[in-house]
Amino acid sequence: MTAKVLTVQSVERHKPNPERRLEIPDATLPGFYLVVQPSGAKSWAVRYRINGQPRKYTIGAYPLFDLGAARARAREALQMVALGRDPFVEKKAAAAAARVAEKDRVAHVATIYVDRHLKPNAKPGYAETAAALITNHVLPCWGERRIGDIGRADVVALVDSLTDKGMTTGANRVFATTRAMFNFALARGMIPTTPFLGLKPPLAETSRDRVLTDAEVRLVWKAAEAVGFPFGPMVQLLLLTGQRRDEVGKMVWPELDGLVWTIPAVRTKNSLEHVVPLSPQARAILDAAPRIVGAGFVFTRSGTAPAADYSAGKKRLDSAMLTIANKEAAQQGRDPKAVSMPPWRLHDLRRTCSSGMARLKVTPHVIEAVLNHRSGTISGVAAVYNRYAYLDEKRAALEMWAQHIARLAE
Known part of the structure; x- marks a missing residue:
């Protein structure tokens, strides 16, 4: 197919072929294509060669990416190829890194801890309370952070914030519950050590001795x-x-x-x-x-x-x-x-x-x-x-x- 300059109007006008997928090249940027599926769905892609091997790099769907945004992404990808980098490989690696990052987040570890440890092993009342302590006090501070990045200073800052709010024994319960979650992560090889080593609950507790007269x-x-x-x-x-x-x-x-x-x-x-x-x-x-x-x-x-x-x-x-x-x-x-x-x-x-x-x-x-x-x-x-x-x-x-x-x- 002879390449023509893609325009907003031409992108809209291109109709699907019920028999096969169409790839319409852009004369402005060689290697940049509009892809039209038999279903009528449209997307953008870049075709290039690196190390003698043909590659296809998918930019995304139309109209999520309009012509201007897609052409800019295509230009970036082709510039990477010119520098000896493979945009397809780097996109795949970035996606894998994102998946690993999700697995390492405190919020994800907390979900595993509740589902695989608390619910099967603890009594329902305790499991519910512990999950609530994590949800209400830990995840707002650490939920999106990598669990391996949490250090002793973070633990101290967390419990200090709780006691500053007036929590007493409740701060101790949050400390104990979070420490147990980190010990769980340590046992499963999610972290090499735990930031709770050597730390004690924030407040000393005395046994109640109140007896009614x-x-x-x-x-x-x-x-x-x-x-x-x-x-x-x-x-x-x-x-x-x-x-x-x-x-x-x-x-x-x-x-x-x-x-x-x-x-x-x-x-x-x-x-x-x-x-x-x-x-x-x-x-x-x-x-x-x-x-x-x-x-x-x-x-x-x-x-x-x-x-x-x-x-x-x-x-x-x-x-x-x-x-x-x-x-x-x-x-x-x-x-x-x-x-x-x-x-x-x-x-x-x-x-x-x-x-x-x-x-x-x-x-x-x-x-x-x-x-x-x-x-x-x-x-x-x-x-x-x-x-x-x-x-x-x-x-x-x-x-x-x-x-x-x-x-x-x-």
Whole structure:
């Protein structure tokens, strides 16, 4: 085909041949072609020879690249050929480098870490929390960077930014989760070392030792009655059983069987099934809970999900406690304005239950059995095979504790 100068109008006018692909040369720039497919799709290409071998370099589709842009790209490619460089090879190498760069990005490694490690190996709650920490705090800073380029100074800058925002234990959780992700990358050969070597979490943590007094236990019980279902009864069951917040909050009816509540291994912190004897007071709370048709969860509003708004529920509970305390202070002739409520957390109810049973002379190994601890006096092989060990002792301890709470609430 005799080359003619390609123009905007001629590019538009060229029609496809249903039988074969057309390549229309440009007289202005030899080697530059408009390619028209039988389908009608048009694109741009450059044909050249290098080291005696013919090559074709594809510029891109029309009209994504108009005539002017395509001709400029073609001229650059032919200039590279004149200098002994192969634009086809360099384009292929650049694409491969881009793919490698994508694999090396922190965001890509994070996806692999979540999908191949957290989801298969960690409990759903932990996996979800860890993924959220990475998504919310790590990826905005490092997501598009190569993981191998992250150094100790970057880690220090990240945790400093978190503590500057007021994060305390949360900053430690981000540090630990990110360190675990880098250790995962190290184990898989993605990085030669980890920038976390020798670094410690940003803040020292002290174990909480908050135990509610008997007067506070009484207020919690009465305030829970005032708050009502589902949060109030859930708090009462936390206090009566000493189990963890999510274990109680996400309780389902099939776990309950008369006098016992069996928490499956997938829902316990130590991944061991745990049998909890139910005191008469605990059974009364469960008997009074409304049964929503088709619902598996005990403490639920919708029937399809647990009532997990713990923060809002705790605020309502604290408010109810203060209201009750102020009213009683006025009745007793004390100044209601002088009443104060020291801060506490839902997990403190577990510690209060443990401490309360100890005050009632329950032996340490029974308390550990109630709390589903497998360290200290119950550990090793005995912990695995003693699924029903101390069942009677646990029942006696929890009923003694429940009676103590009942006396306080009178």
